[in-house]
Amino acid sequence: MARYPFEYDHSQPFIQQASEWIADVFYDILPEAGFEVRDEQIYMAFQLERAFAEKQTIFAEAGVGTGKTLVYLLYAICYARYTGKPAIIACADESLIEQLVKPEGDIAKLGKYLDMEIDARLAKSPDQYVCLMKLDDARLGHDDAALFKELYGSLPSFVHSPGTLQSFHAYGDRKNYPRLNDEQWEKINWDAFQDCFVCEMRHRCGQSLSREHYRKSADLIICSHDFYMEHVWTYEGRKREGQLPLLPEHCAVVFDEGHLLETAAQKALTYRLKHIVFEELITRLLKGEIRERLAVLIDEAIEQSERMFDVLEGQCRNIPGSDRKQVVLNEQLLDEVHHFREQLSAIEEELVFESELYTLNEYQLRIVEEHLEMMQRALSLFDHSEKLICWATESGTGLTLVVMPRTVKEVLQDRVFSLRMPIVFSSATLSVDGSFEYIAASVGTESFLSFSVASPYDYPKQMKAVAPKWKHRGTFTEKMKAAVQLLMHTEGRALILFPTADELRRFKQEIPEYTECSSMRFLFEGDEEISHLIGRFQQDELSMLCAVSLWEGLDVPGPALSNLIIWSLPFPPHDPVFMARRGGSTRPFEEVDLPYMLLRLRQGVGRLIRSREDRGIAAILVEESDHYDDLREQIAGVLPAGVELKDSLDEVTQQSTHATGTVV
Numbered sequence: 001m002a003r004y005p006f007e008y009d010h011s012q013p014f015i016q017q018a019s020e021w022i023a024d025v026f027y028d029i030l031p032e033a034g035f036e037v038r039d040e041q042i043y044m045a046f047q048l049e050r051a052f053a054e055k056q057t058i059f060a061e062a063g064v065g066t067g068k069t070l071v072y073l074l075y076a077i078c079y080a081r082y083t084g085k086p087a088i089i090a091c092a093d094e095s096l097i098e099q100l101v102k103p104e105g106d107i108a109k110l111g112k113y114l115d116m117e118i119d120a121r122l123a124k125s126p127d128q129y130v131c132l133m134k135l136d137d138a139r140l141g142h143d144d145a146a147l148f149k150e151l152y153g154s155l156p157s158f159v160h161s162p163g164t165l166q167s168f169h170a171y172g173d174r175k176n177y178p179r180l181n182d183e184q185w186e187k188i189n190w191d192a193f194q195d196c197f198v199c200e201m202r203h204r205c206g207q208s209l210s211r212e213h214y215r216k217s218a219d220l221i222i223c224s225h226d227f228y229m230e231h232v233w234t235y236e237g238r239k240r241e242g243q244l245p246l247l248p249e250h251c252a253v254v255f256d257e258g259h260l261l262e263t264a265a266q267k268a269l270t271y272r273l274k275h276i277v278f279e280e281l282i283t284r285l286l287k288g289e290i291r292e293r294l295a296v297l298i299d300e301a302i303e304q305s306e307r308m309f310d311v312l313e314g315q316c317r318n319i320p321g322s323d324r325k326q327v328v329l330n331e332q333l334l335d336e337v338h339h340f341r342e343q344l345s346a347i348e349e350e351l352v353f354e355s356e357l358y359t360l361n362e363y364q365l366r367i368v369e370e371h372l373e374m375m376q377r378a379l380s381l382f383d384h385s386e387k388l389i390c391w392a393t394e395s396g397t398g399l400t401l402v403v404m405p406r407t408v409k410e411v412l413q414d415r416v417f418s419l420r421m422p423i424v425f426s427s428a429t430l431s432v433d434g435s436f437e438y439i440a441a442s443v444g445t446e447s448f449l450s451f452s453v454a455s456p457y458d459y460p461k462q463m464k465a466v467a468p469k470w471k472h473r474g475t476f477t478e479k480m481k482a483a484v485q486l487l488m489h490t491e492g493r494a495l496i497l498f499p500t501a502d503e504l505r506r507f508k509q510e511i512p513e514y515t516e517c518s519s520m521r522f523l524f525e526g527d528e529e530i531s532h533l534i535g536r537f538q539q540d541e542l543s544m545l546c547a548v549s550l551w552e553g554l555d556v557p558g559p560a561l562s563n564l565i566i567w568s569l570p571f572p573p574h575d576p577v578f579m580a581r582r583g584g585s586t587r588p589f590e591e592v593d594l595p596y597m598l599l600r601l602r603q604g605v606g607r608l609i610r611s612r613e614d615r616g617i618a619a620i621l622v623e624e625s626d627h628y629d630d631l632r633e634q635i636a637g638v639l640p641a642g643v644e645l646k647d648s649l650d651e652v653t654q655q656s657t658h659a660t661g662t663v664v
């Protein structure tokens with residue numbers, strides 16, 4: 001395979017030559033293969049040239065249908081080959097990763113029409129892999145044991161036999177078990193409480209083997225924002241432990257749906273603390289021959305941890321509709337946290353002496369030290385509660401305390417933007433009133449390039465939008481009837497987006513009562529692996545996909561998605577993260593809830609029209625509230641220019657509809 005897809009003249013700047021070739025791709029090569037020339041793509045290509053040449057951060061705001069993915073992929077591949085390091089493409093979530101590499105996706109398209117072999121590998125998050133330890137428990141348990149036994153039997157033979165002369169390969173990916181529902185999957189996948197560092201199966205575990213595979217990619221590594229941030233956050237610690245960082249050295253990063261990076265960063269910086277996990281970790285030290293002083297400190301720390309969790313329990317308040325519990329900080333809890341931290345510090349100091357005596361297993365010691373340091377870092381946020389967001393969750397094994405920083409810009413500044421490499425934020429929604437300052441400030445970069453290009457679609461012709469006015473302010477039953485009318489009109493071919501899993505569940509429960517829909521095929525998120533569900537939705541034109549997590553990035557052009565139903569407005573959840581954000585604002589509804597909702601709604605509406613040929617209806621089922629008129633105006637403002645928001649379903653369903661779902 002030739003290294004570059006063009007003749008490279010070493011006496012000339014590389015990026016300039018790559019850029020000339022990319023212009024040829026858009027002006028000549030792709031049009032010759034039957035693609036239209038898109039001015040927006042060519043404009044974007046020139047903008048990215050500067051970001052790559054000067055190793056700058058760029059906010060690339062490009063509307064739906066501008067073909068932005070092809071542009072950034074071409075630059076990323078050329079630059080990877082030039083630098084000899086892969087480029088990272090970070091997508092908003094795991095389901096979007098698969099969309100990039102699907103057979104009809106953009107990477108396959110480039111490979112085919114440019115006659116290139118592109119080495120693109122997926123770096124999925126650990127929770128997308130089977131954990132052999134959990135699988136052992138699950139197949140010996142009561143629920144679905146037969147299913148898990150069968151799955152165990154289907155694992156590669158090297159998992160079961162200890163021989164060394166075998167060739168290992170990656171396996172155990174969630175995608176390979178499409179029929180498992182989310183609940184079954186969660187019984188056997190990796191979770192944050194698995195201790196892979198000391199697991200005896202780690203060299204045969206699908207998760208570790210997948211890591212070895214993607215590290216060797218020559219061109220692109222595709223991961224989620226969460227995974228990229230996990231890499232950033234654990235980079236130093238893993239190196240100290242003598243482990244490789246999650247991702248290899250790379251030459252550039254593209255954050256697709258870049259407006260979501262801040263949330264992913266916060267998630268990655270989240271620390272989960274549980275009493276029994278701490279006890280298990282710290283008592284590992286007692287297995288070595290340690291001095292009495294350290295043994296006493298360990299016992300005291302375990303007691304203090306127990307006390308801290310007891311006080312925490314008394315400070316937890318249920319949040320309606322959320323499984324997260326609000327933690328009310330008071331003096332007593334802060335004191336207990338403070339004492340616990342003092343005890344951890346004392347243990348850390350003792351460990352320095354202990355390590356000089358060489359009585360403890362060095363590897364175990366490093367792991368315990370690393371965990372203690374992470375705990376200290378997380379708990380230090382309690383010193384400045386204005387910098388902290390925390391909550392608790394409950395399970396059969398007790399409370400988990402979850403701690404995250406309120407802002408992440410310092411971390412992103414230090415560990416991402418200071419790396420001097422091209423960083424592309426790509427999304428249809430990055431600017432606010434034409435300015436990129438808001439997103440730049442939230443992720444912590446001061447120096448950046450930016451541009452904005454609109455969508456090339458003729459929206460007033462291609463889509464109709466309605467937010468029906470109701471007789472009874474929009475009860476659940478009224479909404480069900482409206483949805484059924486819309487589904488009958490387009491004979492399925494619908495994506496129904498729900499803001500919460502509870503709403504989806506209720507819809508799923510009630511839809512069988514509507515006999516007019518009895519022959520329709522509904523696909524529900526959570527029933528099967530998500531990319532498998534998306535594939536079925538795309539192939540089975542008359543089916544309907546009901547989802548909670550597909551507000552962003554889903555790309556299903558053609559008649560299979562002719563009807564978009566937004567079940568209710570996607571306001572942020574009542575959970576501690578948003579409670580903290582609201583608490584920090586003097587106008588919480590205007591500054592936190594409304595902007596979040598409108599951005600998400602704009603993204604959701606963007607799922608409908610994905611090509612020039614697409615036609616469809618977007619129905620937004622808004623319950624009427626006291627501020628209904630204001631809200632309606634805001635919703636109308638989210639629609640593409642020229643699309644009018646109607647208030648009666650009849651206005652969008654009375655017109656005839658082709659069998660393909662095309663509204664005329």
Ligand code: SF4
Pocket residue numbers: 130131132133134190194195196199200201202205206207
């Ligand atoms: S390495 Fe981690 S994920 Fe794999 S089997 Fe062990 S504990 Fe589970």
